[in-house]
Amino acid sequence: MNLPTDDERSHQRAHLMDGRKLARRLRTELQSQIEIFRTRYGVSPCLVVMLVGEAADSVLYAQNIVTWSQSIGLGCSLVTMPQGAAIDTVVSEVERISVDTSVNGFLVQMPLPAHLSAHTVFEALEPMKDVEGLHPENAGRLLVGKPRFVPTTPLAGLELLDAYGVDLAGKHAVILGRSGVVGKPLAQLLLSRDASVTILHSRSRHIEEHVSRADIVAAAAGRPNLVTGAMVKPGAIVLDFGINFVGSRVVGDVAFDEARELAGMITPVPGGIGPLTNVMLARNVLLAANLQRGAGIEDSQGETE
Amino acid sequence: MNLPTDDERSHQRAHLMDGRKLARRLRTELQSQIEIFRTRYGVSPCLVVMLVGEAADSVLYAQNIVTWSQSIGLGCSLVTMPQGAAIDTVVSEVERISVDTSVNGFLVQMPLPAHLSAHTVFEALEPMKDVEGLHPENAGRLLVGKPRFVPTTPLAGLELLDAYGVDLAGKHAVILGRSGVVGKPLAQLLLSRDASVTILHSRSRHIEEHVSRADIVAAAAGRPNLVTGAMVKPGAIVLDFGINFVGSRVVGDVAFDEARELAGMITPVPGGIGPLTNVMLARNVLLAANLQRGAGIEDSQGETE
Numbered sequence: 001m002n003l004p005t006d007d008e009r010s011h012q013r014a015h016l017m018d019g020r021k022l023a024r025r026l027r028t029e030l031q032s033q034i035e036i037f038r039t040r041y042g043v044s045p046c047l048v049v050m051l052v053g054e055a056a057d058s059v060l061y062a063q064n065i066v067t068w069s070q071s072i073g074l075g076c077s078l079v080t081m082p083q084g085a086a087i088d089t090v091v092s093e094v095e096r097i098s099v100d101t102s103v104n105g106f107l108v109q110m111p112l113p114a115h116l117s118a119h120t121v122f123e124a125l126e127p128m129k130d131v132e133g134l135h136p137e138n139a140g141r142l143l144v145g146k147p148r149f150v151p152t153t154p155l156a157g158l159e160l161l162d163a164y165g166v167d168l169a170g171k172h173a174v175i176l177g178r179s180g181v182v183g184k185p186l187a188q189l190l191l192s193r194d195a196s197v198t199i200l201h202s203r204s205r206h207i208e209e210h211v212s213r214a215d216i217v218a219a220a221a222g223r224p225n226l227v228t229g230a231m232v233k234p235g236a237i238v239l240d241f242g243i244n245f246v247g248s249r250v251v252g253d254v255a256f257d258e259a260r261e262l263a264g265m266i267t268p269v270p271g272g273i274g275p276l277t278n279v280m281l282a283r284n285v286l287l288a289a290n291l292q293r294g295a296g297i298e299d300s301q302g303e304t305e
Numbered sequence: 306m307n308l309p310t311d312d313e314r315s316h317q318r319a320h321l322m323d324g325r326k327l328a329r330r331l332r333t334e335l336q337s338q339i340e341i342f343r344t345r346y347g348v349s350p351c352l353v354v355m356l357v358g359e360a361a362d363s364v365l366y367a368q369n370i371v372t373w374s375q376s377i378g379l380g381c382s383l384v385t386m387p388q389g390a391a392i393d394t395v396v397s398e399v400e401r402i403s404v405d406t407s408v409n410g411f412l413v414q415m416p417l418p419a420h421l422s423a424h425t426v427f428e429a430l431e432p433m434k435d436v437e438g439l440h441p442e443n444a445g446r447l448l449v450g451k452p453r454f455v456p457t458t459p460l461a462g463l464e465l466l467d468a469y470g471v472d473l474a475g476k477h478a479v480i481l482g483r484s485g486v487v488g489k490p491l492a493q494l495l496l497s498r499d500a501s502v503t504i505l506h507s508r509s510r511h512i513e514e515h516v517s518r519a520d521i522v523a524a525a526a527g528r529p530n531l532v533t534g535a536m537v538k539p540g541a542i543v544l545d546f547g548i549n550f551v552g553s554r555v556v557g558d559v560a561f562d563e564a565r566e567l568a569g570m571i572t573p574v575p576g577g578i579g580p581l582t583n584v585m586l587a588r589n590v591l592l593a594a595n596l597q598r599g600a601g602i603e604d605s606q607g608e609t610e
Contacts, residue, residue, distance in 0.1 A: 119449065119451055122449075134449075135445070136441075136442050136443075136445035136446040136448075136449055136451070137441050137442040137445055138441075138445065139444075139445030139446075139448045139449050140440070140441035140442055140443065140444035140445025140446070140447075140448065141441040141444075141445070142445075142448075143441075143444045143445060143447075143448050143485065143489055143490075144424065144427075144439075144441055144444050144485045144489075145485065146424055146441070169508055170508050170509065170510045172509075172510070172511070178496055180448065180449045180450065184448055184449075184493075184496075185448075187492075187504070188448075188489075191483055191489075191504060191506070194506070194508040196503065196504065196505050196506070196509040196510070196515070197503065197504050198501065198502065198503040198504075199492070199496060199501065199502050199503075200501050201496070201499070201501070203474055203475050203499040204475065204477075204501040205475045205477070205501070206477070210501070
């Protein structure tokens, strides 16, 4: 990547961390690895996306994942279930796909209709196919320092930090948000790289003070303007995981125009973390396919750490 | 418990959090629950402790657990394996006990001889019998907010905070240590109670500053005098998870005599967290036995949250 010059670091405006550019580079690499897999085994790594119901956003997201995955060379299909599907029916279908040996990776589009428990569905997933890392076993492997499938959004954040040469050891990271999809796994990833980590959330006090001391700020709370410019320590690195719809605009959790005047590096929204998540997903699918053929995590092309 | 008086809180010396006293009370309650189980099912909940090798400390700890567990009414036996046992042999034995329907809970005494991987052994454990909460699935269930078996040491710390009426919501907890047995699961427990949580470790910088801002300090790094009196914010609550041998004395990670002059409440070592861990273990064994008979976590006497 184009690393920030000393001049940019020591300050005017923040250097932008360009997720689109990094995604293009990683995509090219990954496409080659998928092609190698296909040549070796005569079949593409296969992802199944399950969609329950017809919420417009979810349909769009799920179709986008399928189209994108096919474009990079994965076999990918969409399984749909009606909005009113009973939990037992959904779990049966999850179990059916879990044992289908032609399927390497599997994800269930969130959010589910309100009557369905996401936790029950995650538990029914075969952990070896859980490419979003949401089954308790995969969440726990990350916690105990033996990661297999790591949730794609925090993985995208780490990839961006690595691409821009950020040394995390000894740095103080403040994470806003404690979700199982972003905040908590991100904390484990940053700890594994020897950062000190503070996790804040909606019940936290003194958020401004905490953020103002952070070397790295990771905003993942789903609230526009949660992190203002005044909170950011000069030179800090700001990762914005938020995706919020304000009128017709998509904005993050960070007041970008203010924060970029102070931060050392910052991810824009859109164009920061977002473009990398599909790449991380495809990498996990390739990892799954390799693991199911007996490769170790270390040997696999899709290694995550 | 005897809660601190306003006078003690507003300050002279810290109120001591008496783990021995709490352990006695909880032991009596738990003994009744175990007796109810035995009456209902005609059999006591059963714990197996596996000990590999003959390291004097480990033999002592393992025998202590067995004796203590029997005294509270659990069925408990010790399985020993030779110091030089191969990993495959140990894993086979773990798998044998995992499928033995007469065994409800199972733990492997740590540390293992150097040639054996603890992670490999934990993965071979049946998660439904893993009463120390070290299998990735149990670690992950805690992370995703659906705890089943929680490691006993952090659970003991939470029990003590609850017994002394500490409201954690919005408080800032600083944890020193990121082990899978104490620091990381403790962070999840405190987050689940709406505390803000900072995790520090051997690579962290500015430890004094972090600690000096904490409402709750949890020292779990295994280093005597890591937390000095000068670091403690007046009125802070100090939990000392350390067990260090200095000559013939056992000390924690906190410079106790100094810290008690400033803290609001503090756990002594010995006599703080330590006496509660066996009780938490026995509670997990009862929970395991109930879950294996089809009780939900919420219904069970051994509920952990």
